[in-house]
Amino acid sequence: MPEPIIKIRDLHTSYGELKVLKGITLDVYADETLVILGRSGCGKSTLLRHLIGLQKPTKGEIYIKDVDIVRASEDGREEVMKKIGMLFQGAALFNSMSVGENVALPLVEHTPLESSTISIMTRMKLDLVGLAGFENFMPSQLSGGMKKRAAMARALAMDPDILFCDEPSAGLDPIVAVGIDHLILKLKKAFKMTIVVVTHELASVFLIADRIALLHEGEVIFLGTKEEMKNSKDPRICQFLERRPDEEIIDRDKHLSALVGEGYIS
Amino acid sequence: MRNIFGKTGHGFYSFIAHLARILKLSGQSLYWIFIAPFKGKRIRWRLTFIQMVRIGVDAVPIVSIITFSVGLIIAMQAAYQLERFGASIYVADLVGVSITRELGPLITAIIIAGRSGSAIAAEIGTMKVAEEIDALKTMALNPIGFLVVPRTLAMIIVVPCLTILADFLGIAGGFSLAVFSLKIPFIAYFNETATAILLKDFLTGLVKSLVFAVIISQIGAYQGFSVSGGAEGVGKSTTASVVSSIFLIIFSDLIFTMIFFSA
Ligand SMILES: Nc1ncnc2c1ncn2[C@@H]1O[C@H](COP(=O)(O)OP(=O)(O)OP(=O)(O)O)[C@@H](O)[C@H]1O
Ligand SMILES: [Mg+2]
Numbered sequence: 001m002p003e004p005i006i007k008i009r010d011l012h013t014s015y016g017e018l019k020v021l022k023g024i025t026l027d028v029y030a031d032e033t034l035v036i037l038g039r040s041g042c043g044k045s046t047l048l049r050h051l052i053g054l055q056k057p058t059k060g061e062i063y064i065k066d067v068d069i070v071r072a073s074e075d076g077r078e079e080v081m082k083k084i085g086m087l088f089q090g091a092a093l094f095n096s097m098s099v100g101e102n103v104a105l106p107l108v109e110h111t112p113l114e115s116s117t118i119s120i121m122t123r124m125k126l127d128l129v130g131l132a133g134f135e136n137f138m139p140s141q142l143s144g145g146m147k148k149r150a151a152m153a154r155a156l157a158m159d160p161d162i163l164f165c166d167e168p169s170a171g172l173d174p175i176v177a178v179g180i181d182h183l184i185l186k187l188k189k190a191f192k193m194t195i196v197v198v199t200h201e202l203a204s205v206f207l208i209a210d211r212i213a214l215l216h217e218g219e220v221i222f223l224g225t226k227e228e229m230k231n232s233k234d235p236r237i238c239q240f241l242e243r244r245p246d247e248e249i250i251d252r253d254k255h256l257s258a259l260v261g262e263g264y265i266s
Numbered sequence: 267m268r269n270i271f272g273k274t275g276h277g278f279y280s281f282i283a284h285l286a287r288i289l290k291l292s293g294q295s296l297y298w299i300f301i302a303p304f305k306g307k308r309i310r311w312r313l314t315f316i317q318m319v320r321i322g323v324d325a326v327p328i329v330s331i332i333t334f335s336v337g338l339i340i341a342m343q344a345a346y347q348l349e350r351f352g353a354s355i356y357v358a359d360l361v362g363v364s365i366t367r368e369l370g371p372l373i374t375a376i377i378i379a380g381r382s383g384s385a386i387a388a389e390i391g392t393m394k395v396a397e398e399i400d401a402l403k404t405m406a407l408n409p410i411g412f413l414v415v416p417r418t419l420a421m422i423i424v425v426p427c428l429t430i431l432a433d434f435l436g437i438a439g440g441f442s443l444a445v446f447s448l449k450i451p452f453i454a455y456f457n458e459t460a461t462a463i464l465l466k467d468f469l470t471g472l473v474k475s476l477v478f479a480v481i482i483s484q485i486g487a488y489q490g491f492s493v494s495g496g497a498e499g500v501g502k503s504t505t506a507s508v509v510s511s512i513f514l515i516i517f518s519d520l521i522f523t524m525i526f527f528s529a
Binding site: 052053077089090095109110158 | 403
């Protein structure tokens with residue numbers, strides 16, 4: 001077994017009283033594509049935010065390439081981040097800059113390249129995501145799907161070796177969504193990137209994943225390959241795969257009192 | 267009763283907590299301006315220049331009109347009193363000293379707080395809400411170095427310049443009243459102004475304006491970073507940035523005046 005490139009150890013975190021992650025332990029190996037599945041609000045984005053050091057856990061450790069992200073100095077963390085790309089759930093393009101400037105920014109800031117070289121690289125990255133010729137557009141002039149793709153180009157600007165994607169195809173039409181999946185496949189094959197994707201789209205999960213982790217109420221309840229997942233008997237996994245809604249509410253009184261507030265029904 | 271004490275105590279506590287965080291932010295800005303450049307982190311002069319244009323050049327018309335009018339107003343109020351004693355010429359002293367020592371720096375600072383302090387809070391706040399600040403951090407770009415430092419530097423450079431402009435235009439306001447309405451000869455008014463204003467007055471005004479510049483930029487940035495929630499949060503912080511920077515401007519002005527008055 002090769003050494004994992006990302007190691008998450010017993011990660012706990014909470015927003016005030018609300019415990020969101022309750023002891024996540026997970027390894028990601030170099031060059032693999034790991035898909036994180038889970039219901040809305042189960043803490044997937046929160047997990048990614050911890051991986052890039054935006055949030056500190058209440059307990060637990062994260063190592064990326066053997067750097068302790070939780071306790072690293074600001075400079076140490078930044079050094080790791082330069083080789084990591086992140087696609088935010090809401091794209092998070094800089095609205096005051098054009099699409100081209102967005103993609104060029106990390107290159108301008110972190111490399112000694114000349115501006116002519118940078119503009120060529122910018123156009124190459126935009127071409128890769130199918131946005132050639134849009135470098136002078138402002139983010140506000142793009143559709144949601146185009147923003148996602150522009151953000152993807154920005155995440156790829158520094159040729160990262162790890163890429164995190166938070167719901168890359170949510171809210172996109174099926175054709176563009178498949179386009180993004182194929183882009184991820186291309187990156188995986190051509191650039192040997194380690195990719196961690198959070199998604200709800202089962203179709204894309206089975207297209208891109210090497211391994212799947214299923215998050216449920218702040219814990220990893222399943223980790224394995226596509227086949228293992230399909231063959232699993234765990235009711236929570238089956239529910240997810242078969243896209244069944246939650247069970248009908250049995251206890252009507254309890255449900256009613258939850259709706260109208262405590263103490264209303266005696 | 268207990269409630270009142272509780273509320274006051276809580277208010278005081280949160281005031282201190284705010285102050286501590288503002289000081290922390292200012293400390294970080296100082297680090298990024300004075301120490302980080304020696305550690306291979308450059309200052310972004312291009313962004314600073316853009317901010318200088320937005321905060322400074324674009325504010326020239328409004329600062330000019332307002333300070334000219336204020337000069338005119340003081341001159342009229344002074345003339346109303348002084349004319350009875352046949353001492354109209356002292357309008358020059360009154361206008362000159364009050365503008366350079368006090369009103370030039372103060373009015374400029376209040377205009378800039380309303381115009382650019384709020385803009386800083388709104389820009390940074392909007393970026394926070396749209397996860398742009400997070401995106402900066404994941405690109406290994408420090409938001410202080412990238413956003414706050416250019417704005418702070420621009421403010422520190424531009425506000426004293428605007429204050430000098432304000433001083434001139436305020437005096438010009440008094441001047442035009444004296445020459446056209448009070449019929450004081452041009453040369454007499456000029457000489458009176460020149461003897462009335464000491465270099466010290468002018469310089470204390472500039473020192474004040476420097477402090478105001480720091481206050482406006484740091485409060486604006488602080489309020490921007492403390493935005494939570496959506497557009498509503500941005501609105502609240504923008505308002506808070508204007509109110510609290512004007513409060514701090516007046517308060518520090520009071521302290522300055524007390525120091526210079528006793529000195
Ligand atoms: N800043 C915050 N303050 C308080 N609670 C938060 C905050 N951010 C997220 N939460 C809570 O943490 C939980 C997990 O949120 P998170 O955004 O990680 O979910 P998610 O799995 O990414 O969901 P989705 O699939 O809908 O994006 C949610 O219950 C949410 O209410
Ligand atoms: Mg999410």
